[in-house]
Amino acid sequence: MSRIVIGNWKLHGSMAMLEEYFSLLSAAGVSGGNVWLGLPVPYISAARGFAEKLGVCIGAQDASRYSEGAYTGEISADMLRDVGAQFVIVGHSERRRVFGDVDDIVCEKYHRAILAGLIPVLCVGETLAERDAGYEYEVVGRQLMAAINYFSSEEGGFNAPCIIAYEPVWAIGTGRTALLEDVEAMHSFILDRLPGAKVLYGGSVKPDSVRSLFQIDSVAGVLVGGASLSASSFASICGMA
Numbered sequence: 001m002s003r004i005v006i007g008n009w010k011l012h013g014s015m016a017m018l019e020e021y022f023s024l025l026s027a028a029g030v031s032g033g034n035v036w037l038g039l040p041v042p043y044i045s046a047a048r049g050f051a052e053k054l055g056v057c058i059g060a061q062d063a064s065r066y067s068e069g070a071y072t073g074e075i076s077a078d079m080l081r082d083v084g085a086q087f088v089i090v091g092h093s094e095r096r097r098v099f100g101d102v103d104d105i106v107c108e109k110y111h112r113a114i115l116a117g118l119i120p121v122l123c124v125g126e127t128l129a130e131r132d133a134g135y136e137y138e139v140v141g142r143q144l145m146a147a148i149n150y151f152s153s154e155e156g157g158f159n160a161p162c163i164i165a166y167e168p169v170w171a172i173g174t175g176r177t178a179l180l181e182d183v184e185a186m187h188s189f190i191l192d193r194l195p196g197a198k199v200l201y202g203g204s205v206k207p208d209s210v211r212s213l214f215q216i217d218s219v220a221g222v223l224v225g226g227a228s229l230s231a232s233s234f235a236s237i238c239g240m241a
C-alpha cells in the first residue's frame with residue numbers, strides 16, 4: 001500500500017529554499033502522486049513548476065471561508081486553484097487555536113475547497129488537557145460530526161473519499177509522538193464514523209518514528225510539519241511510504 005505523505009511547511013520557506021529543496025528531492029528519487037507539499041501561498045505557483053517532473057502534488061495550508069468580497073488579506077479556494085494548488089489543509093489546530101477557526105468555519109472552508117476543485121484535508125485532534133480529562137473521543141467526534149452534519153444536505157454528504165488528518169495537538173512540534181495503540185484506537189474511531197476515509201496521522205513524525213506508524217493498517221499516511229523542512233528527512237519519510 002502506498003501511503004500519502006503530506007509535508008506542511010507552515011510559515012517557513014523562501015524561493016531559494018524551494019528551488020534547492022526540489023533539486024534535493026529529485027536527487028533522492030522522490031516522486032509520485034502520494035507525495036504532497038502544503039506551502040505558503042506565494043510559493044505555490046513556482047512549486048508546481050518544480051513538482052511537475054516528480055509528480056508531487058502542491059497545495060495550501062488554509063483557504064478563506066469566503067469566495068470573494070471585501071475581506072482584506074483573505075485568499076479564496078478558487079484563487080488557490082488558479083495559482084496551481086491541488087489540495088488544501090483545513091482545520092489545522094494552529095488555525096483553530098491562533099486564528100479562531102471554529103468547527104463551522106472549518107466546514108465552510110472545506111466546502112469552498114470542494115467547490116473550487118481542491119482536495120481538502122480536514123485536521124482533527126484533541127489538546128493535552130482534553131486527553132488528560134478523558135475527552136479525546138468526544139472532541140474528535142465533535143469535530144467530525146460538525147462536518148458530517150454540515151454536509152448532510154449536500155449530495156453524497158461528508159463521505160468517502162475524504163481525507164482526515166488526526167493530529168493530537170500535544171504531539172505537534174513537541175517531539176512526542178502518540179503511542180501506537182492510541183493512534184490505532186483513534187483511527188478506528190474515525191473510520192467507524194467515516195468508513196471510506198483515508199486517515200493520516202500527524203504530530204512529531206520523523207524518519208525514525210514513521211516506520212512503526214506505517215505498520216498500522218489504518219494509518220493511510222502522515223502529515224509532517226518540522227521534518228518536512230529538511231529535504232533529506234522528508235525524502236526518507238517518503239521512501240518508507
Ligand SMILES: O=C[C@H](O)COP(=O)(O)O
Nearest residue numbers: 008172173203204225226
Ligand atoms: O501539519 C503538521 C503538523 O502540525 C505536525 O507538525 P510536526 O511534525 O512539526 O509535529
